[in-house]
Amino acid sequence: MSVNLSAPVAAELLAVNGVRIGVTEAGVRKANRKDLTVFLLDEGAAVAGVFTQNRFCAAPVQVSREHLAAGKGIRAMVVNTGNANAGTGADGLARARATCAALARELNLAPEQILPFSTGVIMEELPVDRIVAGLPAAIAAARADNWAAAAEGIMTTDTLPKAFSRSVEVAGKTVCITGISKGAGMIRPNMATMLGFLATDAAIAPALLQPLVKELADGSFNRVTIDGDTSTNDSFVLIATGKAGNAPIDSLTSAEGQALKAALLEVAQKLAQAIVRDGEGATKFITVKVEGGRTEEECRLVAYAIAHSPLVKTAFYASDPNLGRILAAVGYAGIDDLDQTRIDLYLDDVHVAVNGGRNPSYQEEDGQRVMKQQEITVRVLLGRGNAAQTVWTCDFSHEYVTINADYRS
Amino acid sequence: MSVNLSAPVAAELLAVNGVRIGVTEAGVRKANRKDLTVFLLDEGAAVAGVFTQNRFCAAPVQVSREHLAAGKGIRAMVVNTGNANAGTGADGLARARATCAALARELNLAPEQILPFSTGVIMEELPVDRIVAGLPAAIAAARADNWAAAAEGIMTTDTLPKAFSRSVEVAGKTVCITGISKGAGMIRPNMATMLGFLATDAAIAPALLQPLVKELADGSFNRVTIDGDTSTNDSFVLIATGKAGNAPIDSLTSAEGQALKAALLEVAQKLAQAIVRDGEGATKFITVKVEGGRTEEECRLVAYAIAHSPLVKTAFYASDPNLGRILAAVGYAGIDDLDQTRIDLYLDDVHVAVNGGRNPSYQEEDGQRVMKQQEITVRVLLGRGNAAQTVWTCDFSHEYVTINADYRS
Incomplete structure (x- = not known):
């Protein structure tokens, strides 16, 4: 029931040097489905995000904002589907923090170096024990060429996984861009979307990452709507690992900055439009x-x-x-x-x-x-x-x- | 498919002294249905209305606003269903004016003494010839005890006619209040509703009528929504014929003013809630x-x-x-x-x-x-x-x- 959208071909998605992804079945809500995804980022990756403007924002959104603000360098992200951990009060916050702490222990990092994401049903307890139990398997499964599995692992009512890649020349170096998104209902993003992750191996001055992710969101996810319901969990994250070997981009208005931005925006728009094409019940x-x-x-x-x-x-x-x-x-x-x-x-x-x-x-x-x-x-x-x-x-x-x-x- | 709503019993609706209503079949859009209603008001009736805040307001809404502002005393209203005469540009305005002019000729009034109302399909030409041809039959059918027929004659996608009456003592006199409404979709009134007509034989100082109709709308029609779509044609009109023999109410905060207002609001709320109860597809x-x-x-x-x-x-x-x-x-x-x-x-x-x-x-x-x-x-x-x-x-x-x-x- 999607409109001109097909599942990504795993082999066509570009690995992004510095990003490995592992997916497993943790039984968050239903058995036998990939529902837990971890992103492992090499040291030195720059990460920025924009999040829902819904005042009932979910616990993981609050924790992600805190951890980005802490400035310790994000080294991993953990995403579960099946439960949004929203409308869960102080207990929900504790569960989001416990998830980060567990992953930090496994990876020998500080909890503030982890970003948590949850989507699914609102106002139910996050089954943090099952998630923590699933982390070792997810970590063990981590590979660079695993974007297609991640696109599947973050789905809720989506009928198809959503992932796009492209490469672009930046100052004589080829940089790779790959992104995934999910969402089909409760879609009227305000500064972000249900979940979108966009990674590039380009080197970008860290100070540019936050204005860039905002601009990309405004030109993509902030222009789509399915039902007008702004989710409690919208998150859009941009990762730049800096492994492509280009001279770091220090201006978004330079020729290199513009070229990279245009390529990132193209992928971000495809991801955002893919959510609409897979909108709940969409025929047009x-x-x-x-x-x-x-x-x-x-x-x-x-x-x-x-x-x-x-x-x-x-x-x-x-x-x-x-x-x-x-x-x-x-x-x-x-x-x-x-x-x-x-x-x-x-x-x-x-x-x-x-x-x-x-x-x-x-x-x-x-x-x-x-x-x-x-x-x-x-x-x-x-x-x-x-x-x-x-x-x-x-x-x-x-x-x-x-x-x-x-x-x- | 309505929720706890039944058709009004004609005999239970109170006639309002000074108001006669005629309904006929003019073939506006479909054959064999009552689709043209005229209200004939005795000289001296005070009339006020509130209208849609939709900037694409329909031609009849524009003409009704003009005619109320002209201050010549409203003596008749003409309502067709089947065609909204909205999104029809200058031609639509001419057709709304032609309808008023024709009814004015029949009744020996000035066109500015007529208020026109249309609901139905948007962006199609109002069949003014068929409406004008139907006016004599509608006038000939006019009776004081015809509210149930009017409630039926103004319906579009409504499954049931909507009409309520009550009487109230005002300073020793019994005054009657009867109202009708229609609407089931494109309902998120802003200052008014699809169509609501509320009449009383109470005498009220004319200067009070406009603030009163605004207050009644805010407490009733402006509190309902079906699909969030504010119509192009919302109109809510209050008529006070002054025939009940009470000393004219000159303050809405006096004991008499409060008693009348409470009774009017009760009927207005029932009319507004009836629209929701008959909302398109409503089960709750x-x-x-x-x-x-x-x-x-x-x-x-x-x-x-x-x-x-x-x-x-x-x-x-x-x-x-x-x-x-x-x-x-x-x-x-x-x-x-x-x-x-x-x-x-x-x-x-x-x-x-x-x-x-x-x-x-x-x-x-x-x-x-x-x-x-x-x-x-x-x-x-x-x-x-x-x-x-x-x-x-x-x-x-x-x-x-x-x-x-x-x-x-």
Whole structure:
């Protein structure tokens, strides 16, 4: 039930020198599934992350923020699926810390050098004993060419693992970039996503890593939505191991910095779009472009109003060009002084509405033709400025209700 | 598929002296259905309204605002279903004006004494010829005891007509109150609802009518949501014919003013709740109470975040006490400095979460018992102040998707 998405081919994913990954079955929630993943990072790797803005952020998010702030150098990450360790209060924090302490003992590190991640059911106790018991097997399984297994090991309601790689020349050196992500529901990231991990062997000045991860998130994970629910556990982490041998990048605006950033953004966008393509119940992948706004912020408001509207999303599911629903969403998006007589609407190349009303030359069959496609671009012209923004979303189907009425049960 | 709602009994609806209503079949969109309603108001009736805040507001909303502002005294209203006359640009405005002009000619009034209302499909031409052709029959059918027919004549995807009456003593006189409403989808009113008409024969100082209708809307229609989509056509109109013989109410805070307001609010809340009970695909009626906030505004943010979350709504549909989804919605509602360790959550009498974590004494079967009910109260304590707000919503079912994927087709 995914839209133009296929599982990654393990052999096509590039190993990133300085990163080894091990995956095992710890029985966190269900037996016989890979549910525990560890990332082992060589000394000297730079790591930065952005996390959910949900005020009910999960215990592992709180601990990850603390450990990044401690500045002792991140050397490992531990990810479990099946349990989000969110809505678990002080006890949940203790369990996240216990997980880090156990992994630190196994690796002879300080607990502050570990980042923990959990996704799955909210408000249930993290089975920390089973996770700790699984750590030795995960560590023993660690290999550099294990990204495909990791992409699988972090899945929850995902139907497919999500991983992408590419290489890019930076100042005469080839650097590798590989990333994985997971998420299919409770997806409306705010500064991050459910889980995204992006690694490169490029050398980058550590001070640049945090602004870079923020910029990458803003251009990728912060532009997707499935159901408008911002998760308690969103985390997006960027790792730069520095093993590629390039002269360290010390500016994001230099030619080298721009080349690396563009390549990282390409992979980050593919990872973010893969989450939408695998959205719960998704049958269509929809790009919403809003142009002609006064500010990017107001373009984003309009794009998300369209992308979150259950009425718009069900119309896409039905391939029904009931396009007034899009105009209604534009109208309630929150631009107080919006002049409806300046709005134009396109569905791919079809000019549907002009000056706020139906385009006289618009034919229902043209709208129908586009609506039947698996990939559709909605383009709204606000006619009030030069700002533009794009978000990606999916439709809203019976399968979404089925999945979310049955998950857990 | 409605929740504890039944059709009104025509004989139980009170006629409001000074208001006559006629309903006919004009063939606006479908044959053989009552789709055109006229309200005829005796001279001297005071009328006030609140309308959608959607910037893509429909042509009839724009014309109604103009005609109320003209101050010539409203003497008639005309309501069609089947076509919303929204997203129709300048041509739509001309058609709304033509409808008013035709009714004005029939009744020997000025066009500014008419309020037009349309609901139904967006972005299609209003068939003004068929509406005008139907006006004489609607006028000929006008009677004071015709509220039940009007409630039926304004329906779109509603499964049941919605009408309530009550009488109240005001300064020794019995005054009557009757109201009707419609709406089942695209429901997240902002200052008003899809369509609500509330009439009383009480005499009220005209200057009080606008603040009164605003206050009534804020306490009723502005507290409900079905799918979060604010309609282009929301309108709520209050009519006071002054025929009851009471000394005109000149203060809303006097004993008489308070008594009348309370009775009006009771009917307005029933009308608003009836829309939720008849929400598209609704199987449950959910009251969301948020208490302990610093301001009413932040309580409302939290209540609507819960009421709009597709994940929360599908969990209610499934009777699955997946209550972490409610905490997640609280967390992303937009209170930046929310302290999750102060949050408590109740499901009816069941204390689910305490200090942001699962209540140690919470048993899943207790949550399950409440979730299986048709009427459920979610109560969130924010622990930061004394403000409180309540909103009403429904669950999100397969039937919602079916209705909205099929509507129009």
